[in-house]
Amino acid sequence: MLSRDQAAEIFARIQKHSRADAVECLFYGSRSALTRFANNVIHQNVAEENSGVSVRSVFNGRTARATTNRFDDTSLMNVVRASEALARVQESDPDLLPLPGPEAAHAPATMPGRHFENTAGLTPGKRAEAVERIVSAARRFKFTAAGIFSNSETVEGIFNSRGLMAWHSQTSAEVSVTMLAGDSSGWQKANSPDVGNLDPVSLAGIAAEKAARSIRPGEIRPGKYTVVLEPAAVLDLVGFGFFDFAGLAVIDQRSFLNHRVGTRLFGENITIWDDVGHPLQSGSPFDGEGISRRRVQLVERGVVKRLVYARATAEKMKHSENAGKVGPIEATGHGFPIPNEIGEAPMNIVFEAPQQPKSVDEMIASTERGVLVTRLWYIREVDPYQKILTGMTRDGTFLVENGKVVGGIRNFRFNQSLIDMLSKVDEMSMPVRTSGEESFDMVVPAMKVRDFNFTEVTKF
């Protein structure tokens, strides 16, 4: 695995090759493995090790980058020359900022450690043992199991010629299980920097129980229903909203927050933060330029309070017609590596705990007629300003009547405005670290939402 000292030595060599006014290097490294199973057998089992450097050269308003995974002198010389060649031919951009200095990179005081040796050291044999236990659980139900058990160790770092240096290492482990019965299925997924926080057998048990409870699914008519969305379903929906909290998305007028910052867009029970230092979050404490990530309140009691900014976006916003209408404008440490087309995004979302949290069971108990949703699938944006999303339910969709789950139902297609959904949240659970398939990991609650718009039903 690439170390900080090795990266510093490589950066020194790159600086010697560089003819640019300024140079910045992003380093990455990973050692990862993934055991995949289906039909109750391990059918794929992979491991990878890789590291590299991405060099950004800057000449008086011109910048470009080139990337390589080879660290020999010739390769480093070539990657520097490639970035310089791409930069030199551009028109000068007066808005391009100089590289940030070392004062910009300082880790938050509350940043928890995210590197766990037990995760980094997980062996193929240990992953296979866990899969054996998952498969045993499937066989007890006469089901078949499919899923993954993965672990990784990653590093990322940034060095620039003004003396900025930032480095982050972390581990990650993930278990995902689908249990398949003849005409039904159930699913669970969890991940954590610490593999000790994962319980594959428990996840398998919950997935199997969902498959068992939804055997012989019935069909109910599409329409507007009260839904209880488990956290993975919430995550995959709300994830489509957060790239619109980028300052550049508002400047470019491609955000659903155009003319809406400062307005009450969601219900008063919705408060959302971006907080890389939250104990249930993961990721590095600096952005693509090395700027420290700040804790930012995006939504307060339903009101969109502010946006996130890369350095250049903040400068541009201050001089735009939006200045004064979008809340505080400052670099928040959410920028992507430069150059890029989308600016920035909050990627460490944390929903604030509700005043009166309810468990999923309590939400079901208070529902006269509704639908319990385990997971969603293939979500896409239908309308970018009304934020209408379409997608399907999957792997555990249930009819709730008179406060009880009465059985599985065929999967629905929904067409639902995210704005409307977050305005009709009646109950929420305590937020938990959640992993889905359509969006990045977040800390989100389960939600009970009224008038959720199912438009079609499929054949299973």
Add this chain to the structure above:
Amino acid sequence: MKDLGFWALDTANQRGASYADVRVVNDRSRALATRNGKIGSASDAESEGFNVRVLVDGAWGFASSADPGRSSAEATAARAVDIARASARVKEKDVSLAPEKPVTAEWSTPCRVDPFSLSVADNLALLDEIDSQLRAVPGITLAETNMNFRREEQWFFSSEGASIHQTKYTTGAGYAAYAFAGNEIQKRSYPNSFGGQWQNKGYELIEELELVENARRIGDEAVRLHNADQCPEGVFDIILDGSQLGLQIHESIGHPIELDRVLGMEANFAGTSFLTLDQLHRLRYGSELVNVVADARQEHGPGLGTFGFDDEGVPAQCTPIISSGLFTGYLTSRETAALVGIERSGGALRAENWNRLPIIRMTNISILPGNQDLSLEELVASTDHAILFQTNRSWSIDDKRYNFQFGTEIGWEIKKGKRVRMLKNPSYSGITTEFWNSMDAICSRQEWTLWGTPHCGKGQPQQVMGTGHGAAPARFRKVKVGSAYRGA
């Protein structure tokens, strides 16, 4: 490269592998993009590495490394063997492979103009010209352009004796114009949405696309959409343009015919398929006019699914998928072919790069054009009342590939053979086999284009792959339209 292959294969063999293969890849790419006249992307990337895939005790292991030295080759092969032994702890029967004659071969994409040999300044000047044309249209609030090049060189060696060297070039380009006004964001793209058109070609693709020539029209349409009528809801005859039909093929034919999905191997993520084994040669997939092939051969065209050999050394082939409406074939690999008793793999096992395990991926899944001369305008002229859908905006389909919903950037109402009004926010939905059985006309060869879908995701860890889809505009009867906006 041969030495690297030998070191790894020899180690795998000595440690008990019954089969092993090695892929060594050098991957070079360039991404250029603009956003409202500013540089959005200017980047080069080069990645080199290799992998070793082994069968030990009847189970698979795979390991990869960026270090091409001898000790790394041997250690990576040893690691793959250890991983395979762990896999063997959870198996029911040994993996077997459909036989394939090992070959020694060279293959490369026909490439008239090497895109990496050209002036980047000229590339950027072209993007700037497009950007200027788009933003010259009053009402355009955001213009985005992109140009992408890739060169993949791969060496494949197997313990059966295969030695294959392939080089593929990929080129892509496109642009989009956005218009925000009131409570709407409207968008038009060219030649296709989400990155434009992509093919396995050199820079000559860019020269063929007439990018600048279409920019004003695209900008104008994006602005005009604000004053267009909302697409009505109901049951209508519809016509899909070629690029939208290409994506319809991708989602409702290309994915469900992947035999790994059918066999449950993708159940946790990508899903399964309604095309169970009992459906082969029995299911009436579409109308008599529906003829679909999976064709990776160069003679099919420069699609993103065109190659000489797949990533386990199986030559490119043409597999009939739907023949006069009847379901006739799956996408297969050596392992899945053996599992279902097919004599030979159809050659569809592909990997994103050196660090990914090859899995079944679409090649070029194409609908064949109609035999009778029929242009799009003639198809429109022969239609009494329908909605024409152009350029994808949203797409979604369930995890068995039955229920789909697509939205496009623009629609046109056709009445008595003429386009009578522009429609905004058009969408249609349906059930896969019902939809394909409703196709009653398809345009002929002159309207047929081999579209590229450059970012198809599948697998765990996820892999992104380019696929090709030849399509011509086609008409479908009595399709549900407009439900995307119902009640939302």
